[in-house]
Amino acid sequence: xxxxxxxxxxxxxxxxxxxxxxxxxxxxxxxxxxxxxxxxxxxxxxxxxxxxxxxxxxxxxxxxxxxxxxxxxxxxxxxxxxxxxxxxxxxxxxxxxxxxxxxxxxxxxxxxxxxxxxxxxxxxxxxxxxxxxxxxxxxxxxxxxxxxxxxxxxxxxxxxxxxxxxxxxxxxxxxxxxxxxxxxxxxxxxxxxxxxxxxxxxxxxxxxxxxxxxxxxxxxxxxxxxxxxxxxxxxxxxxxxxxxxxxxxxxxxxxxxxxxxxxxxxxxxxxxxxxxxxxxxxxxxxxxxxxxxxxxxxxxxxxxxxxxxxxxxxxxxxxxxxxxxxxxxxxxxxxxxxxxxxxxxxxxxxxxx
Numbered sequence: 001x002x003x004x005x006x007x008x009x010x011x012x013x014x015x016x017x018x019x020x021x022x023x024x025x026x027x028x029x030x031x032x033x034x035x036x037x038x039x040x041x042x043x044x045x046x047x048x049x050x051x052x053x054x055x056x057x058x059x060x061x062x063x064x065x066x067x068x069x070x071x072x073x074x075x076x077x078x079x080x081x082x083x084x085x086x087x088x089x090x091x092x093x094x095x096x097x098x099x100x101x102x103x104x105x106x107x108x109x110x111x112x113x114x115x116x117x118x119x120x121x122x123x124x125x126x127x128x129x130x131x132x133x134x135x136x137x138x139x140x141x142x143x144x145x146x147x148x149x150x151x152x153x154x155x156x157x158x159x160x161x162x163x164x165x166x167x168x169x170x171x172x173x174x175x176x177x178x179x180x181x182x183x184x185x186x187x188x189x190x191x192x193x194x195x196x197x198x199x200x201x202x203x204x205x206x207x208x209x210x211x212x213x214x215x216x217x218x219x220x221x222x223x224x225x226x227x228x229x230x231x232x233x234x235x236x237x238x239x240x241x242x243x244x245x246x247x248x249x250x251x252x253x254x255x256x257x258x259x260x261x262x263x264x265x266x267x268x269x270x271x272x273x274x275x276x277x278x279x280x281x282x283x284x285x286x287x288x289x290x291x292x293x294x295x296x297x298x299x300x301x302x303x304x305x306x307x308x309x310x311x312x313x314x315x316x317x318x319x320x321x322x323x324x325x326x327x328x329x330x331x332x333x334x335x336x337x338x339x340x341x342x343x344x345x346x347x348x349x350x351x352x353x
Contacts, residue, residue, distance in 0.1 A: 068115040070338050073107060077191075077260060077312045078326045078338035079138035080112075081146075081170055085319060087112055088170040090121070090137045090148070091328070094336045102130050104137040104150065106171060112318065112340055121172030122148065122165060129163070129176070131155050133190075136260065138314070139170060140194045142202070147227055148174045149204070151190040154181065161185075162192025162206055164227050179229045182221070187234075188212035191312070194227075195220070195263040195295060202227060203295060205273070207258040208236070216240045216258035218275055220295055235297075240277050243286065243301040247279060260312035268347035269293055272302075276311030276327075279304060283311040283331035287350060302349055310339060315350070325352070 075091030076098065082088075087109040093101040102125050105118035122137070124130040132153035139148045148165040161181030165174035182204045183189035192206040202223040210216035221234040240246065240256030249256075259276040266272060271290040276283060285306035290299045306313070306327060313327030325343045328336045344351040 076328045076336045077136040079314050080316045081139045083170050092135050097333050098133055098135045101134050122174040136191045149192045159188045161189050182230050184234050191260050193261050205261045210255045210257050215256045218258050218261055262314040264315045266347050267345050270348050279307050282309045285311045285313045285327055
């Protein structure tokens with residue numbers, strides 16, 4: 001394997017970075033067609049290193065511009081951001097179920113079929129956040145910056161919660177932004193997502209874990225405009241057992257799971273929410289419609305979208321305006337892969353084509 005050793009006296013020196021940039025771009029400019037992202041990638045790896053001697057595995061970058069398919073990518077909870085003509089896919093490093101995996105990667109594509117090698121966009125070890133879980137990163141562009149909502153185990157109490165990280169580009173590096181968690185301090189929570197209301201107010205939508213309350217719930221809370229903290233109490237929308245199609249279980253001690261909420265505004269202005277649970281022991285992608293077009297207690301459960309061991313999904317539009325659902329399947333450790341399904345925005349629901 002060809003390895004380039006770069007010895008630096010001061011890792012912030014521009015001439016050093018420029019030299020590395022020239023070396024890599026001259027040999028592998030096909031890795032990223034936009035050279036600005038390649039420079040950011042190299043620079044980020046330098047400024048986040050504590051070593052005077054940096055080893056870059058150039059051979060891994062030089063293989064191809066795009067050299068992975070979804071079958072090669074073992075992640076849970078896929079989340080796709082389309083930005084500046086490219087697709088950025090984030091997800092939980094599925095090895096060890098995302099426990100103590102040291103952060104998150106991003107994969108870059110131009111066509112949703114061929115993906116770059118993983119690029120580390122957040123290193124949780126460097127921020128003392130690799131306590132246990134590193135789960136469900138999703139990146140939203142908000143007010144010209146990029147914000148990652150992700151779940152980590154807190155060092156102080158060992159409960160899980162959602163933190164907000166920030167970067168100035170989709171490749172990172174992301175750094176902690178919120179003043180601690182943005183889910184309730186005394187709750188075990190996961191899978192926070194960003195929702196912006198019609199009047200521009202930000203909210204975090206998240207799950208209160210079944211591990212603490214047996215029957216998991218979906219909740220939401222208002223965020224400050226700068227996304228640094230919550231500014232109101234959390235409101236519980238529903239329990240995992242509430243939908244009309246939910247499995248009927250007599251044992252009240254049987255755990256009910258809620259996962260992965262994601263908010264979507266349809267072409268007719270309806271507000272939908274994806275979320276996941278288990279139906280007949282199969283992971284499922286479910287759907288809720290808020291009947292007055294805004295998040296609150298007026299909603300109805302729609303039929304599940306996926307009920308054959310796939311879930312924790314989200315919706316996004318491609319460069320041609322086509323709508324896609326991505327989720328991971330199977331829900332089995334070491335075998336999870338991102339799946340992409342073409343769907344239709346029917347105005348009042350989502351239909352798989």
